[in-house]
Amino acid sequence: MKTHNLVSRDFRKLNRHQHSVGNLKPDIVPSIVTRSDCILLNFLNIRALIKHDKVVLFDSSSSVPGGARLNESHSHAIFVKELSKRLRLTGTDDEPYEFRALESILVYVMSNLTTEMNVHKTVLRNVLYGLDESIDRVKLRYLLIQSKKISQFHQKAALIRDLLDGLLEQDDVLNSLYLTDKNNGILHHGSDHAEIEMLLESYYKTSDEIVQTVENLKSQIKTTEEIINVVLDSNRNELMLLSLKFSTGLLSMGIAMYVAALYGMNLENFIEELDYGFESIILVGSILMFVLLGFSMNRLKKVGKMTMTGAYREGSLGRKRFH
Numbered sequence: 001m002k003t004h005n006l007v008s009r010d011f012r013k014l015n016r017h018q019h020s021v022g023n024l025k026p027d028i029v030p031s032i033v034t035r036s037d038c039i040l041l042n043f044l045n046i047r048a049l050i051k052h053d054k055v056v057l058f059d060s061s062s063s064v065p066g067g068a069r070l071n072e073s074h075s076h077a078i079f080v081k082e083l084s085k086r087l088r089l090t091g092t093d094d095e096p097y098e099f100r101a102l103e104s105i106l107v108y109v110m111s112n113l114t115t116e117m118n119v120h121k122t123v124l125r126n127v128l129y130g131l132d133e134s135i136d137r138v139k140l141r142y143l144l145i146q147s148k149k150i151s152q153f154h155q156k157a158a159l160i161r162d163l164l165d166g167l168l169e170q171d172d173v174l175n176s177l178y179l180t181d182k183n184n185g186i187l188h189h190g191s192d193h194a195e196i197e198m199l200l201e202s203y204y205k206t207s208d209e210i211v212q213t214v215e216n217l218k219s220q221i222k223t224t225e226e227i228i229n230v231v232l233d234s235n236r237n238e239l240m241l242l243s244l245k246f247s248t249g250l251l252s253m254g255i256a257m258y259v260a261a262l263y264g265m266n267l268e269n270f271i272e273e274l275d276y277g278f279e280s281i282i283l284v285g286s287i288l289m290f291v292l293l294g295f296s297m298n299r300l301k302k303v304g305k306m307t308m309t310g311a312y313r314e315g316s317l318g319r320k321r322f323h
Contacts, residue, residue, distance in 0.1 A: 113157055
């Protein structure tokens with residue numbers, strides 16, 4: 001704090017998980033804060049302090065006590081190597097030191113976002129392809145899990161995009177990013193920040209493209225869920241219709257069985273004395289069964305048509321009354 005002329009609150013966000021081994025996930029909310037002679041930056045798992053001649057990385061994600069390595073340690077090591085390589089560049093036409101450091105971090109962040117987005121796209125494509133072939137519980141569970149992951153990734157990418165967008169609208173913050181000029185006594189005022197503005201705008205467009213792509217993925221998931229709901233509703237309706245048809249058939253057979261039961265009793269009646277009595281009972285029972293079956297099926301069709309057209313007719317009458 002004394003070395004870099006900072007106060008304790010400046011380190012709370014940068015160093016939040018330094019001693020929390022059980023919770024090493026980086027903060028999802030990114031931030032860029034400017035001070036008199038430095039920039040405090042928090043992007044994904046990168047927490048850094050940038051000055052006009054040095055960069056301090058708060059590396060709490062590359063290793064944990066005991067020598068255990070985390071999955072992102074290799075990627076982080078590559079980032080540190082590329083950052084060192086870019087910061088060693090010298091020349092009169094080179095960008096200021098702080099701009100090179102900031103751009104290296106932004107390149108790393110956008111590369112990670114793009115890689116993660118491509119992974120989500122590939123997984124989602126496989127899940128949707130499987131659902132096109134058949135719909136089952138396991139595939140729907142995978143779709144739900146992937147939907148949650150894409151929503152979380154969309155939130156992370158959108159926060160980074162919104163942060164860059166907010167910086168581009170703040171002239172005083174953009175002017176304060178010129179640490180080298182400030183160290184040399186050159187102050188920027190108003191809209192005198194074209195260089196840093198173009199740099200941030202380039203990565204803002206990249207982040208916006210990522211957000212738009214992720215939103216398209218979410219739209220595909222939503223469309224697929226709606227189609228699945230329509231298919232499942234249609235299947236349920238078909239099962240209900242099939243059940244009603246069976247119930248109608250059983251009801252129609254019931255009247256024939258009722259007639260047969262009446263004349264199947266051990267009671268004497270004049271029909272038993274006729275030569276064509278048995279055939280007559282069969283004929284009457286069959287006629288009653290088919291009549292009732294035809295009437296029930298006709299009513300069932302009318303009910304089906306009413307569900308499709310009744311709302312439209314009612315809406316049409318309502319519009320006529322309104323006009």
